[in-house]
Every structure is written in structure tokens, then in C-alpha cells.
């Protein structure tokens with residue numbers, strides 16, 4: 001299977017990050033999202049991140065222009081019809097993803113591959129909402145995509161070897177390191193990382209420490225590059241909650257119970273950096289803790 005044209009569904013932080021690294025590797029990329037404004041904002045973010053890489057000497061301005069010229073975007077799903085591989089990076093919600101697969105499959109070439117960047121959902125169950133479970137799998141990038149080296153590859157029960165090999169080759173061309181995970185809730189990274197973040201939120205909820213105390217403790221006491229609450233805001237609190245719910249439901253163990261404070265923040269629409277407020281308020285010059 002030869003991949004030349006890559007389609008992305010969802011112009012959020014992950015979709016744009018994947019578009020960025022795919023274009024840098026020379027793939028032609030088309031980003032589809034429901035909202036033209038989001039696509040425009042996403043393309044501006046990609047340009048900003050590429051420009052940072054030019055300023056830090058990681059690429060030339062010529063390379064930035066070349067990569068940018070390979071990325072197009074539209075709110076018309078028919079524009080994915082040329083894609084050899086579509087990576088779905090829409091909201092972490094099974095209903096949303098299943099609906100997208102119905103729409104995408106109706107415009108895709110029969111031989112095209114479809115992959116999901118889901119953080120937690122069952123690949124086998126998502127595959128069953130497509131017309132091509134044998135050409136469907138999980139390709140799970142980490143955030144921020146241009147910086148993080150790892151990609152988890154996850155097969156569903158029906159994924160064919162040819163699909164898996166094509167995904168491996170694609171990810172290899174992006175200069176990322178692969179780990180293979182079995183199709184269990186939240187795979188490897190999030191099975192370990194999200195309970196830690198959820199525990200940090202319980203630590204805040206129970207008053208053991210303030211937002212700043214908890215983040216400082218883990219940054220300086222455990223050498224984490226970001227504190228767990230800062231990281232939760234970075235990932236998106238809606239995504240964190242969805243992952244905890246998938247772990248709780250899928251593994252049926254109370255140790256994965258989402259912290260009620262996390263639920264409350266999501267209910268308030270305080271989703272972290274992307275909405276301007278989460279455990280920190282990002283609307284001013286510097287982030288200010290909200291508790």
C-alpha cells in the first residue's frame with residue numbers, strides 16, 4: 001500500500017500537529033473539519049509552530065514554505081476522496097467518531113486506509129463502524145506532535161498485516177519511534193499517565209495541596225517537564241475525563257473513578273488551555289491558578 005495523500009479529520013491541536021509532521025515528511029495533507037474558522041486557526045498554528053522551528057535552527061525557511069504548501073484544508077468532506085490514508089483526530093467521543101466514519105467511508109477510495117488517533121477507545125469497536133475494519137487501526141500520536149517522539153500503534157481484531165505494515169512505514173517516515181499496544185482501554189501511555197493526572201486532581205480536591213504546590217511538587221520532586229495539572233490543561237480536560245471514563249467503564253475498577261472536580265471543570269466548560277481556563281486561567285499575560 002503506497003501512501004502519498006494523507007487526510008486528517010479534526011483541525012484541533014492533534015489534527016494540526018499530525019498535519020505538520022506529515023507535511024514535513026513530504027506527504028500531501030488535507031485537513032477536514034466542520035468549521036472553516038477552526039481550519040483557518042489551525043493552519044495559522046501550524047505556520048507559527050513551523051516558524052518557531054525555523055527560528056531555533058531546526059529547519060530552513062525554504063523547508064517551512066515547502067511544508068506549508070503541502071497542507072490544504074476545507075469543511076467539505078468530499079475533499080478527502082484522494083486520500084490514501086485518513087487519520088481521524090476529532091473529539092474523544094465515540095458517537096462523534098462513529099458518525100464521522102460513516103461520512104468518511106462514503107467518500108474514501110475502497111483501497112484507502114482509515115486510522116484513529118483516539119486516546120482510549122476500543123479500536124475493534126470503532127472499526128465496526130467503518131466499511132473497512134481490515135484497513136482500520138489506531139495510530140496514536142502524543143501532544144505536542146512535532147516534539148514528542150512516540151507513536152503507539154494499535155491493531156483491532158480485524159486489522160490486516162498489510163495495513164499495519166503501511167502504518168509502520170508511514171510513522172517511520174515521520175521519524176517517530178513506535179510502540180505497539182494491544183487493544184485495551186487507553187493502551188499503554190494513557191493507562192499509566194491518566195490515573196496519575198486523575199490522582200493529582202484528587203490531591204487538589206481533598207485539599208492536600210494547591211494547584212501550584214501540586215505542579216511544583218511533581219516538576220521538582222519527580223522531574224516531570226510539566227506539573228500534572230498543567231499537563232491536564234494542555235491535553236484538554238474534556239479529553240482527560242473521556243479517557244478516565246473509558247478506563248472506568250472498560251476495566252470496571254473503582255480505582256479509575258474520574259475525580260468529581262474534573263467532572264465539574266468540564267461541566268463548567270473549563271477545558272484547559274484550548275478554552276482559556278482550566279486549572280489555570282490563561283486569559284491574562286501569565287497563567288494564574290484557579291484554586
Ligand SMILES: CC(=O)CC(=O)SCCNC(=O)CCNC(=O)[C@H](O)C(C)(C)COP(=O)(O)OP(=O)(O)OC[C@H]1O[C@@H](n2cnc3c(N)ncnc32)[C@H](O)[C@@H]1OP(=O)(O)O
Nearest residue numbers: 049052053056058119141142143144146147190225226235
Ligand atoms: C492524551 C494522550 O492521548 C497522549 C498524550 O499526548 S499525553 C501528553 C504527552 N505530552 C507530554 O507529556 C508533554 C510534557 N511536556 C513537555 O514535554 C514539555 O513541557 C514541552 C515539550 C511541551 C515544552 O517544552 P519546554 O522546554 O517547556 O518548552 P519550550 O522550550 O518552549 O519548547 C521545547 C520545544 O518544543 C516546541 N513546542 C512546545 N510546545 C509546542 C506545541 N504546542 N506545538 C509544537 N511545538 C511545541 C518548541 O517550539 C520548542 O522547539 P524548539 O526546540 O525547536 O525551539
Ligand SMILES: NC(=O)C1=CN([C@@H]2O[C@H](COP(=O)(O)OP(=O)(O)OC[C@H]3O[C@@H](n4cnc5c(N)ncnc54)[C@H](OP(=O)(O)O)[C@@H]3O)[C@@H](O)[C@H]2O)C=CC1
Nearest residue numbers: 010011012013014033034089090091092118119141143235
Ligand atoms: N489532546 C491530547 O493531548 C491528545 C489527544 N488525542 C486524541 O486526539 C483526538 C483529538 O484531540 P484534540 O486535538 O486534543 O481535540 P481538540 O478538541 O483540540 O480538536 C478536536 C477537533 O475535532 C473537531 N470535530 C468535532 N466533531 C467533528 C466532526 N464531526 N467532524 C470533523 N471535525 C470534528 C472539533 O471541532 P469543534 O471544536 O468545532 O467541535 C475540533 O476542531 C481525540 O481523539 C483525542 O483523544 C491523542 C493524543 C493526545
